[in-house]
Amino acid sequence: MAGILELAAANLLSPMVLFFALGLAAALARSDLSIPEAVAKGMSIYLMMAIGFKGGAGVAAHGLDATLGLALLAGVILSAIIPLVAFQILIRASDLPRVDAAAVVAHYGSISIVTFLAANEALKISGIEAESYMVAVAAAMETPAIFVGLILAQSGVASTSHGENGKAPVGNLDTTALREVVLNGSIVVLVGSFVIGWVSGPAGLSSIEPFIVSPFKGVLCLFLLDMGLIAGRGLRDGSKQLSPSVVAFGLYMPLIGAAFGLVAGLLVGLSTGGVALMITLSASASYIAVPAAMRLALPEARPAIYLPLSLGVTFPFNLVIGIPLYIALAQAVSG
Amino acid sequence: MAGILELAAANLLSPMVLFFALGLAAALARSDLSIPEAVAKGMSIYLMMAIGFKGGAGVAAHGLDATLGLALLAGVILSAIIPLVAFQILIRASDLPRVDAAAVVAHYGSISIVTFLAANEALKISGIEAESYMVAVAAAMETPAIFVGLILAQSGVASTSHGENGKAPVGNLDTTALREVVLNGSIVVLVGSFVIGWVSGPAGLSSIEPFIVSPFKGVLCLFLLDMGLIAGRGLRDGSKQLSPSVVAFGLYMPLIGAAFGLVAGLLVGLSTGGVALMITLSASASYIAVPAAMRLALPEARPAIYLPLSLGVTFPFNLVIGIPLYIALAQAVSG
Amino acid sequence: MAGILELAAANLLSPMVLFFALGLAAALARSDLSIPEAVAKGMSIYLMMAIGFKGGAGVAAHGLDATLGLALLAGVILSAIIPLVAFQILIRASDLPRVDAAAVVAHYGSISIVTFLAANEALKISGIEAESYMVAVAAAMETPAIFVGLILAQSGVASTSHGENGKAPVGNLDTTALREVVLNGSIVVLVGSFVIGWVSGPAGLSSIEPFIVSPFKGVLCLFLLDMGLIAGRGLRDGSKQLSPSVVAFGLYMPLIGAAFGLVAGLLVGLSTGGVALMITLSASASYIAVPAAMRLALPEARPAIYLPLSLGVTFPFNLVIGIPLYIALAQAVSG
Amino acid sequence: METFKKKRIEIVIEALVLKRLLEVFEKHQVGGYTVYSAQAGSGKSGAWQADGVISGTSELRVVFCIVDASRVDQVLEPVFKLVSRHIGIVTVSDVDVIRGDQFV
Amino acid sequence: METFKKKRIEIVIEALVLKRLLEVFEKHQVGGYTVYSAQAGSGKSGAWQADGVISGTSELRVVFCIVDASRVDQVLEPVFKLVSRHIGIVTVSDVDVIRGDQFV
Amino acid sequence: METFKKKRIEIVIEALVLKRLLEVFEKHQVGGYTVYSAQAGSGKSGAWQADGVISGTSELRVVFCIVDASRVDQVLEPVFKLVSRHIGIVTVSDVDVIRGDQFV
Numbered sequence A, B, C: 001m002a003g004i005l006e007l008a009a010a011n012l013l014s015p016m017v018l019f020f021a022l023g024l025a026a027a028l029a030r031s032d033l034s035i036p037e038a039v040a041k042g043m044s045i046y047l048m049m050a051i052g053f054k055g056g057a058g059v060a061a062h063g064l065d066a067t068l069g070l071a072l073l074a075g076v077i078l079s080a081i082i083p084l085v086a087f088q089i090l091i092r093a094s095d096l097p098r099v100d101a102a103a104v105v106a107h108y109g110s111i112s113i114v115t116f117l118a119a120n121e122a123l124k125i126s127g128i129e130a131e132s133y134m135v136a137v138a139a140a141m142e143t144p145a146i147f148v149g150l151i152l153a154q155s156g157v158a159s160t161s162h163g164e165n166g167k168a169p170v171g172n173l174d175t176t177a178l179r180e181v182v183l184n185g186s187i188v189v190l191v192g193s194f195v196i197g198w199v200s201g202p203a204g205l206s207s208i209e210p211f212i213v214s215p216f217k218g219v220l221c222l223f224l225l226d227m228g229l230i231a232g233r234g235l236r237d238g239s240k241q242l243s244p245s246v247v248a249f250g251l252y253m254p255l256i257g258a259a260f261g262l263v264a265g266l267l268v269g270l271s272t273g274g275v276a277l278m279i280t281l282s283a284s285a286s287y288i289a290v291p292a293a294m295r296l297a298l299p300e301a302r303p304a305i306y307l308p309l310s311l312g313v314t315f316p317f318n319l320v321i322g323i324p325l326y327i328a329l330a331q332a333v334s335g
Numbered sequence D, E, F: 001m002e003t004f005k006k007k008r009i010e011i012v013i014e015a016l017v018l019k020r021l022l023e024v025f026e027k028h029q030v031g032g033y034t035v036y037s038a039q040a041g042s043g044k045s046g047a048w049q050a051d052g053v054i055s056g057t058s059e060l061r062v063v064f065c066i067v068d069a070s071r072v073d074q075v076l077e078p079v080f081k082l083v084s085r086h087i088g089i090v091t092v093s094d095v096d097v098i099r100g101d102q103f104v
């Protein structure tokens, strides 16, 4: 128990969390601080490239674990099941229309790559190793939840007020949109870099290490400053639209997801670090791939609900409280 | 004396000064070279983050010097007094309207963070240490000068031709503008990173060192290329508006400011490096926080005067001649 | 022979080539992946600055080779002669109008700096040294081809259908345009950084090494991802306009250029690495300075021909097949 | 100079949907269009700002195309159908051009 | 398609003052607006260019809002008062929109 | 508020040629202009997109200037001459301004 608190305190005072807090505070205080869009996108691509490449190079170095296939499968299943569970909870706990609820839960089935990165760094500080292919599991969990979310929205369309007045059917995911979801830029960079890292192996990694490894954590801090700014802005403007029951969902849903991730991680037989990452992925909520897919395929759902919930409530919760908790959990159970 | 010349020569041939010269030359030759705005802003945020964090981590490492409080106080006083002195000089030496003169002198009370960075690098090359909290002094000197400048403008408004025809009163700094001045993005990042560096200490610093320490000087060179481009453009377009007496002010005022900084640094009891930095801060002129504040609170003052003067005259003077001089001065007096 | 194949295989699986391939594949699959323009420009400036500086510092370190003057002269001559040869071939082999053919061949006389960078990295991996001033040769080869191309266009204007209906004469390179061509931003950074590197020498280099040397290859990979995206987009949209005979020209012309470069490199008396770079420069085709100059001075020529040809055909050919071939050639002949 | 009367259709639309809007243009053989990025805005769906955003969700684009008055309705209908499902607005105004045959 | 006549107010203003302009909009209940970045310009106060600039001082923004003709004066007056103290210009033009009730 | 009728000339032109266009403006004493970046477009010369491009070749800019109706022809002629040699278009529309003497 002392371990958890210590880990939590260390986490709370880590540069990553503090830069996020700085961004949050600046936005809430209405400072004019902002990271240019191009720089934010550049950092996002950098982070995807780095994490993918390192994961792939790790697989090349340590060989393919027999559990990789299982872990990928578990990831896909988690990504599909968590939204179903979350939907049953959210529709009862709040008065959100079905369409909005469906969009929200798709975020919770999918994953937040920055939460994953922060958990990786926390593991590193604690000296715990994890399977390098976990980044592939992260990639595998990105999209299944989207399809489940759309099906949930579809099945409920007749009963919502949004679909009534003769509009096009919701959740209309044609092949163009399908391709756009699957070929989302950030997923392409993540998966592509994983493959490149795998093919070019440790030699390839060492040749670009001073770019993708050494400055990585610093870039992540700057990126978290930006995420703090966006989260703060979202909370400032969107707080009127988020009812207390929805905010509460954003706080307890990660723990439910975590429980699923924990079970899956143990069943698959991952290492302590791997279990911690599986928990983190399950507990985290998307704010890149899923919102984009929802705008395309489910425009009726309100982004003013799902964006601040994912970015302003669940993301900070995971960053500050969740990650040390999940690591402690993994240690307690699989140690 | 040979020491100064040697230092000056080394400074003149340093990559930092040469990249600034390259930018200046490119702009004057009307090359189409330009640094994208987003990249320039990203570098600016990076530099603030790095210098703030390093300063804070330094304070955490070396403990709080008893002189910190005194140094901060001295900074605030310098920032307020220098504009008063500068105003008396400028209003006599040139025929600038009071409003323009008030805006100009506010720049000279405040500070240029890049000049401060360049002085830091020059100290490092000379093997001279300085108090790490000097970056906090820099932050403290950013804004007081703004208020003094506005008061100077206010008191003179009746006598200028700008305020006559029933316009709103100048220097009208309402609470919104006040917050905007104090919460200027670059000040927030600088102060916030200082606090984060302090809290997370040397361990935090070492975790992001490959991002904020190692490449720092290279980024500064690229940033100076950009500043050279802007200074060159400003001189090209603005040279008609700058009378010889105003240009002269941009060259001798840093020396007057330096004298104030020297006295203050000695009174506070700073180390040789600290005195050199205090001189540099006093001698430097703002080109971020003050111009922005002037546009908001004193729109009648012409940016075509104060921007090229600060960026195109005083900044290069300090970069090329001032810094080695200030270091030599600090060594001579406090050595 | 086995050596070539091995080198080719190693090259094919290098992160640089693989990231280019990722970009190409993403663009052809119509992924929405894109690198923000500002980031791409920032990287481009970074690469020019780094390669120029390293070259200049190298000259400062190793002293001025007696062959530098000869190599520069050879570069200028190659840049002027290759377009003449290429024009005779292209005008016979394809049915391109003279104006388009003249614009195309100007690209082949000039050089691609990224191809040069990739060849440098390949040499480093093979443990072959090259003269550091070769980057100055690269700079010298940038522009002569442009003037030759414009003269070729001019001489043929009466016989083309584009110039008939009383329009302004083509290839009208007034002094403004001349300055714009010569003071192109990327050339200014390249040459300026070379001079700065030379002046500030190894000491200057070591002070900014963590910025311009260590992460260099990683940035190059990200830049190649972007080039893959642009090449893929160009091929996707421009493939209708490129006839098979023009595409073929894009594949065999580098080999002809390479032959010229080989002869020149041997005559000048370069080292094995120097010969390999001279071949690479001669074989490569411009996609920055020349297209920009053509739009200004020869707007009648269609960019939809020369851009995808240079970037989508010749660049990948050189990157994947050319470079290992040119290195093997240089080793075989000058070893 | 002699000029010809044309119509300028201007559309503000969320960035993610731009691709579909351009497909509509292609389908209805709109001869040309220009896209630029909006940086912030406000409307029925609330206020937004592009700075620092990484998902692309809250970015908007402005697209304008110059077409002949005779074709406005034909283009406007499918465009409006698309835009009204998403975040965005459509306006039409008068412009004069120099070469009439260029904008059909 | 049936369209409705509205007014488009377009304002070029220095970036630092944008926040205040939007506050004016809010105060006068302007239903929507769009902001984009200008990259360069020239006027009474001389020429400027955004590239590479770090202080934000010489950046300008363009803002347009579609309002009903009946409300133009009400909006224009405070907007013009603000803009005339700063660097910037204001223009008004006619546009047609499809849903009239959306722009009030 | 009292307004004055002026003309708005809007030009889409490739970025590399912008400098020359602004020289034309200067030569004909155009009192002001604003430039912004287009992000993508399509026309006779095909489609283009600015993202990721490093040569500047396929970037376009949009420039607008408000001038008095009496001066439109004088400005339009050299502008059109320049644009028609390059990639780009020119349109003219009506706007109202508040201070008439500001736009000549």
Ligand SMILES: Nc1ncnc2c1ncn2[C@@H]1O[C@H](COP(=O)(O)O)[C@@H](O)[C@H]1O
Binding pocket: D031, D032, D033, D034, D035, D064, D065, D066, D067, D103, F012, F013, F038, F040, F041, F042, F043, F044, F045, F046, F047, F048, F060, F086, F087, F088, F089
């Ligand atoms: N009809 C149009 N409407 C709006 N923009 C256009 C139109 N035609 C051309 N453009 C813009 O002008 C650029 C050059 O046109 P063009 O010279 O026809 O290729 C295009 O890439 C578009 O950005």
Ligand SMILES: Nc1ncnc2c1ncn2[C@@H]1O[C@H](COP(=O)(O)O)[C@@H](O)[C@H]1O
Binding pocket: D012, D013, D038, D040, D041, D042, D043, D044, D045, D046, D047, D048, D060, D086, D087, D088, D089, E031, E032, E033, E034, E035, E064, E065, E066, E067, E103
């Ligand atoms: N009245 C208006 N004037 C100008 N732009 C508007 C207006 N209404 C909406 N917009 C723009 O269109 C976007 C989407 O509008 P809406 O769908 O109403 O939220 C807004 O974010 C603005 O950028």
Ligand SMILES: Nc1ncnc2c1ncn2[C@@H]1O[C@H](COP(=O)(O)O)[C@@H](O)[C@H]1O
Binding pocket: E012, E013, E038, E040, E041, E042, E043, E044, E045, E046, E047, E048, E060, E086, E087, E088, E089, F031, F032, F033, F034, F035, F064, F065, F066, F067, F103
């Ligand atoms: N006649 C004009 N046409 C278009 N834009 C203008 C005009 N006059 C001024 N502007 C824009 O408004 C900004 C400020 O104008 P000013 O306050 O006159 O310096 C200029 O930098 C331009 O971006």
Ligand code: NA
Binding pocket: A082, A107, A108, A109, A110, A111, A112, A257, A281, A282, A283, A284, A285, A286
């Ligand atoms: Na999840």
Ligand code: NA
Binding pocket: B082, B107, B108, B109, B110, B111, B112, B257, B281, B282, B283, B284, B285, B286
């Ligand atoms: Na000062």
Ligand code: NA
Binding pocket: C082, C107, C108, C109, C110, C111, C112, C257, C281, C282, C283, C284, C285, C286
């Ligand atoms: Na060549």
